Amino acid sequence: MLEAGQVRVAVHTGAVNFPDVLLIANTYQISIPTPFIPGSEFAGAVVEVASGVEGMTVGDRVFGSTMVGAFAEEVVVPATSLTRIPPGVDDRVASAFGVAFRTAYHVLRSVAAVQPGEELVVLGAGGGVGTAAVQIGAALGATVTAVASTPEKLEAARSCGAQRLIAHRDGDLREALRAALPSGTDVVVDPVGGDLAEPALRSLRWGGRFVTVGYASGTIPRIPLNLVLLKGIRILGFELRGFGLHMPDEMARNERELLGLLEEGRAVPLIGATFDLSEAAVALRHVAEGHAVGKVVLQVRPGGGSS
Numbered sequence: 001m002l003e004a005g006q007v008r009v010a011v012h013t014g015a016v017n018f019p020d021v022l023l024i025a026n027t028y029q030i031s032i033p034t035p036f037i038p039g040s041e042f043a044g045a046v047v048e049v050a051s052g053v054e055g056m057t058v059g060d061r062v063f064g065s066t067m068v069g070a071f072a073e074e075v076v077v078p079a080t081s082l083t084r085i086p087p088g089v090d091d092r093v094a095s096a097f098g099v100a101f102r103t104a105y106h107v108l109r110s111v112a113a114v115q116p117g118e119e120l121v122v123l124g125a126g127g128g129v130g131t132a133a134v135q136i137g138a139a140l141g142a143t144v145t146a147v148a149s150t151p152e153k154l155e156a157a158r159s160c161g162a163q164r165l166i167a168h169r170d171g172d173l174r175e176a177l178r179a180a181l182p183s184g185t186d187v188v189v190d191p192v193g194g195d196l197a198e199p200a201l202r203s204l205r206w207g208g209r210f211v212t213v214g215y216a217s218g219t220i221p222r223i224p225l226n227l228v229l230l231k232g233i234r235i236l237g238f239e240l241r242g243f244g245l246h247m248p249d250e251m252a253r254n255e256r257e258l259l260g261l262l263e264e265g266r267a268v269p270l271i272g273a274t275f276d277l278s279e280a281a282v283a284l285r286h287v288a289e290g291h292a293v294g295k296v297v298l299q300v301r302p303g304g305g306s307s
Contacts, residue, residue: 002050007079013095014070014298015041021288039070043095053079061085063094086263096269096295104132105258107238112209116141118186126153128295129191131270134160156293174199197221211236270294
């Protein structure tokens with residue numbers, strides 16, 4: 001039985017995010033008691049609405065996020081965590097959109113405050129958040145330099161609007177960034193951490209902004225603070241729940257703008273792989289081992305689609 005304010009959704013598609021992997025490994029910032037159903041992102045149709053829910057009815061197509069529970073045939077979530085899918089948007093696109101594009105948009109629009117004409121470096125530019133950040137950065141008028149591990153991931157970043165491509169496994173990243181950006185960059189977005197963070201930080205020109213978003217490398221970097229002092233740079237952090245809690249007005253404005261981009265087809269997740277629900281473990285391993293290009297989607301129910 002639903003509690004007040006809750007909605008039950010028949011899940012059509014889900015999307016895999018790196019924190020799903022961390023939660024299963026019990027290495028995330030929050031520990032979830034076992035047993036639990038993994039999965040934090042989904043799209044589907046409303047099948048039941050509890051008391052206290054306004055503006056949402058059975059049959060509505062929605063997408064949303066939750067800490068766990070999305071990789072199932074049905075999920076129960078607060079109505080406040082759901083967004084209507086715009087007409088014409090496919091379920092797969094909707095399920096892959098929310099986490100990555102909200103992260104990228106809030107980071108670039110509000111945290112880093114990217115301006116037209118600025119230089120933007122995106123680390124992990126072939127992943128879900130990375131390809132979204134490339135798209136949003138280009139849409140905001142920045143010149144985007146994509147840093148990724150493989151030619152396939154760099155090609156994905158190029159297709160999303162990156163103008164410069166750097167394969168960090170081909171040599172010294174610090175030197176590659178210096179050659180590509182001799183005057184430095186204005187903003188770095190880092191969802192990777194590890195050994196990539198410091199050379200990217202060094203690429204910032206005076207007064208630049210470095211935004212740490214996550215640690216897909218598995219290693220939280222240690223930053224030499226003398227670089228911050230000498231360059232006058234700002235190191236900023238972003239976490240979606242905290243941003244919504246502390247900056248609700250800004251988040252609401254960003255949501256309106258971002259949904260407009262989705263409806264117009266100007267912000268579309270790059271989906272690199274689709275698995276059936278029965279292959280959820282394979283999909284999670286695909287992300288955990290760094291093979292994912294763009295977003296990885298789970299097909300929970302046959303069909304789905306758009307309206």
